[in-house]
Amino acid sequence: MAAILRTPHPREKRIIFKNIDREGWTTDIDCYEKDGGYEDLRAAFRLTPEQIVNEVKTSSLRGRGGAGFPCGAKWGFIKPGGSKPVYLICNADESEPGTFKDRYIIHQDPHQLLEGMIISCYAVNARLAYIYIRGEFPLGAKILEQAIAEAKGRGYIGSNILGGGFDLEIYVHRGAGAYICGEETGLIESLEGKRPYPRIKPPYFPAVLGLYLSPTVVNNVETLCNVKHIVRMGGAEFAKIGRPNNTGTRVLCVSGDVQKPGYYELEVGALTMGELIYDVCGGLKPGRKLKAVIPGGSSAKVLRADERYKIKSKQSDGTVTEQEIGIDDIRMDFDSLAAVGSMAGSGGVIVMDDSRDMVWALNNINEFYAHESCGQCTPCREGSLWMSKMTGRMLQGGGDQRDPDVLTSVADNIAGRTICAFGEACAWPTQSFVAKFRDEFAAYAAKNGSKAEQA
């Protein structure tokens, strides 16, 4: 898969993806060490674990998996000196539709991930760590296992790492095709050898009652890679990249109707949606107009191209000003995407032009969620299937006038009524598609040809 080497776009700032598509770059440890690999680990061992946690807090790094939770705060929940062992799990389940960044780190730069993980384990005092990798990455799992063996051979993993007295084992654990394993408590259940039914919070916050009911840190692949760079730069320096509360870079994964889909590592918030689509991704296909964007993985609420958004922003003198902007002007960062009613999520940006049928698109998403609901909570298990059956029937020409309202009502009755965030993830697409493209849904609702035929 490294066959095509892509030149980074000039607006990219490559830190995490520095070695992706790099000429002559290989996954072996010699290549990594020649480039200064594992030097940040040596530097980390000169700091105390508390100092590293503090650097990560200072960096304001937010999780790259989807929720955007501050990484330092998450680590801060692990209390040093507890009686139970601490575990660290790297979430490499990468399963949110529209997202494909971790794939490249795993397949092309496994040692960067390992170095980030080892430093993170040292910081939270975890002596045993797992990489939970989705089952559909069999080659990725082999590459990681090979990298772990190499790192053990050089004394970066194992007992008494670099003579510093810290012991650590890392194992690769393969999933088997279930999206819900990306949800951290579902992942933990899966790693315990069970069906991945998410746990209810409280009390099952992983930091308190995680793997084997011990304190556990679960971090995304890209988040763990960032830790290595925070140690090198220092938290304060890292925080200068991007914008306040939206620091660092982010690998945005763009797919759908743009000229140049792909991954682009950008300073968080440095670009607007318009710049991303038209400058970086080469714009839309000839003669096409933008219709909609799903900005943060398939569960993020869809944005309509001609919507206007009122954004409040705090000025340096403390006053708050309100500004009306269009889709092109939305900054690609956590807070701006939340302010327009969607989310930065996992960084998967799906672009749709005016050739796309929104009922078809929603039906595709609904089929995904109906297939992936774990079935634990009734509203989600039943509701995701109902929504999928309804949009499927509408596409077949069996519409009913009540469909748009019933769809919304089903979605409204899932969100907030489930153990995990899958409920919201499957409700948000239906809520937003129906609200924003009501005309298209109404048009399908009015078509009930095949239903009449069947009768």
Add this chain to the structure above:
Amino acid sequence: MEIPSELESRIDEVITHYPASKRSASLPLLHLIQEHFGYITDEAISWVAQKLELEPINILELVTFYPMFRQEPYGKHHIRVCRTLSCAMAGSYSLLKTFCRHAKIDPEQHEHGSHVLKSPDGKYSLEFVECLASCGTGPVCMIDDDFYEAVSEDEAPELLQKYQ
């Protein structure tokens, strides 16, 4: 069912990865068994359960939940085409049909309890799967453990040719 000693020693090694609970080795053991035998029989479920000191239901409930585990043989080569949005926008529905046509698979076949399509000669099985995490290079597919990006319909027959 005969577990070769080589496989069993791999299994024993994998169990050591989980010092806190042998049960955690369930998924890795099922992967190893499926890789070796092609699918997971009731006998294999009992064997894994015994190995991990669990009840067979603890293993069966995993096999029936996780989409990648199977209780019946697939074709000699198993093709997974990604169905989800970005790949669908890039043409995965017609790619699936093209694979069916060239592999002589009836796309309309419905076997109870299975969504996997098979060619009559047993050479290929085909599955429309959810997101394979390569949305920027759709449509994508996997044949056995190999991954292919931006697969055009013209390429489908050549790809099948590679897997005899």
